[in-house]
Amino acid sequence: MERIYLDHAATSPMHPQVIEVMMRMMQEDYGNPSSIHSFGREARQVLDRAREVMASSIGAIANEIIFTSGGTESDNHAIFGVARANQNKGKHIITSEIEHHAVLHACEELEREGFEVTYLPVNNEGVIEVDTVKKALRDDTILVTIMYANNEVGTIQPIAEIGKLLVNHQAVFHTDAVQAYGLLPIDVNEANIDLLSVSAHKINGPKGIGFLYCRKDISLPSRLFGGEQERKRRAGTENVPAIAGFLEAVKVSQQNRGAKSTHFQQLREMFLQTLIENGIKFKQNSSLAETLPHVLNLSFPGTNVEAMLVNLDLVGIAASSGSACTAGSIDPSHVLVAMFGKGDERLANSIRFSFGYGNTLEQAGVAGKEVSKIVQRFQA
Structure with missing residues (x-):
């Protein structure tokens, strides 16, 4: 059978090229990217190259990419980071009823901390109407987090239209693009996206690695405390083999x-x-x-x-x-x-x-x- x-x-499943790259990295390039000797510099070059390729794939610049452990951490970092950095401007957040639980449960936790969350409905095809976002926006709205495409039914949301709606508003715009990345063309500047979450294992890469795009002018405090990795935005020694595998998966996904x-x-x-x-x-x-x-x-x-x-x-x-x-x-x-x-x-x-x-x-x-x-x- x-x-x-x-x-x-x-x-x-991981692409064979991804597995090959990761095996080579684990055997040969095992240096710590923060070390100044040749082993460390070689590992750092892998990170720098990956950051550039991933940034280019969404129309961003390299220093706007933060490596994370995957989609859940990327979503959590974006939502908690923006909420806590901007709560002096307001405590209202907008999301949808069909978000991944990494977003919904993060929003529920913020509600327990005193934030107010509006959960937008969808039509019977699973699409959020732009007008419902417009009606939900308030002067004290600090974050709008709407997924790019749904993981259960596959509906693609009107992200560019929502982004346009927020151009002259204080609200930061985050999108969970875990299912969309690698299949749909994404340009964070054209869609006015401030934060975007991606996970490698959805595009034939390894589990346990992802990235969070964070526009350079967005204040996003670290949620982990330790070293100064990822420009002080995410402490912890980088998972170089996984990042190298992620890079290969991105290359393959962008090529075809x-x-x-x-x-x-x-x-x-x-x-x-x-x-x-x-x-x-x-x-x-x-x-x-x-x-x-x-x-x-x-x-x-x-x-x-x-x-x-x-x-x-x-x-x-x-x-x-x-x-x-x-x-x-x-x-x-x-x-x-x-x-x-x-x-x-x-x-x-x-x-x-x-x-x-x-x-x-x-x-x-x-x-x-x-x-x-x-x-x-x-x-x-």
Whole structure:
């Protein structure tokens, strides 16, 4: 039985070039980047090169990139840093109901500290209306944090329009771009983004490494205390092998982004066509027109999500019910609740399939057939 991995939105397999680079770094370039001897200088060169490439990939400059342990730390650093640095200007924060829990739980913690948070609703396709942001803005709003694209249903948010709305406002604009980076063109200056979070393991890089873009004029105090790494914004010896792997993953993702997006769309279309040919009843949770090319969230009436996932796993297909960060939770997806309401049947029968590196059209067809067989048994 061939196992087919369709959960790339949760994490992606490391690219062979990434593994090769990391192995070489661990064996040869093991110096501390803060050391002044040749070993340290060689490690420092890796960091400098990575910072330049990652900055260039989003239209930023090198000293605006802060290396972190991943998306969660990047989100937390941005949200807590901005809130505490600007609380003398106000204590109002705007976010959305469909954010990743790294954002939502950070905002909830700030509420316990006395900040006020407005959680914006979305329409039934999972999109935040720009007008709702405009109406929520107040003179004392200090931070707006809206994800670039959703990890569960794939909807792309109107980030540039929101950024334009904030040009003459004191609020700092942060976006969690963990799912979008490497698949969508991003320019922080064109979109007026002040802070942006990225994680390497979503683009076939290693786990445990990411970056936070921070515009040079944004005050962002460190949340870790120790050395003076990352221009005093993030203490701790840098994870050089992981950063080198991250750099390679970024290079690969930037080189073939267009072809990769097209391939993922073809995989998605093959999968959907197979379901249709087998007469499967399903609903798509979001619009194909404004979603990430690799994410497909489907509702199968008459099925149960837990039983579906078990049956899929038995035939070697890896999928999920949403965010991997809430695996094992019996609560329905907060994203689908925001889109459809608490009583909607889709909360109990929706599956996320997400395509990625290594998937073939043949696999998409096979997966579609296996899903069809399972759904037919339930819908019968």
